[in-house]
Amino acid sequence: MPDTVGMSAASVAETEIAKKALSVPPGTFRHTVLTAAKRFKSTWAELGKLLVQVRDEAKFEEWGYPSFETYCLKELHIKKQTALKLTRSFSFLTKHEPEEELTAQEFPQRAPAFEVIEVLADAEERGQLSPTEYKSLRDSIWSPEKNPAELKKEFAERFPRPPPEPPPESAQVRKLAQMARKLASELSGSRRIPNAVAERAAALAEDLEDIASGVTDA
Incomplete structure (x- = not known):
């Protein structure tokens, strides 16, 4: 058994x-997926x-797993969120690229x-990116000369995420009450106050605290 201490x-x-x-x-197909998982940092598209095939064809059931997410976590050591990002990003490419591009032997190495792709898939999901706009960006996305970090920054600024929803009013008031109680406790324990x-x-x-107890979210 390999020594995993310090790894x-x-x-x-x-x-x-x-x-x-x-x-x-x-x-076997199962062995192919395991091999791809081991090197996915450099060939995510593969x-x-x-x-996507494992999920759509329910291969995980043949291999004894109750769900796709469980299979990814237990066999491939890939978290649910990572698996979702991988499948969504590849599915994004299938929507916008011809099949011959995705089935080409060099595709895993050439893929953006x-x-x-994750930023663009997010933008499309939010309705910010149209097929026409993708076509206008395609050359820069697929160009090996373009720096991925710079492209990610450019697209993140071009397709910004909406600000997060504010917490419910009741939660805000409860938080303020907790902060006030903590402050009061610290002040009472200080000899200089x-x-x-x-x-x-x-x-x-x-x-x-009285106000917080009566606040409800309509």
């Missing part, structure tokens, strides 16, 4: 995947393509950087 999480995952691959017959100040803080905390 990074990624190294441990690779070791576990390699061990699993030894128990699966070489040349694994994304295979995972994962982080770039006059009692009158600490008492006012405690009264404020009590008032906010």
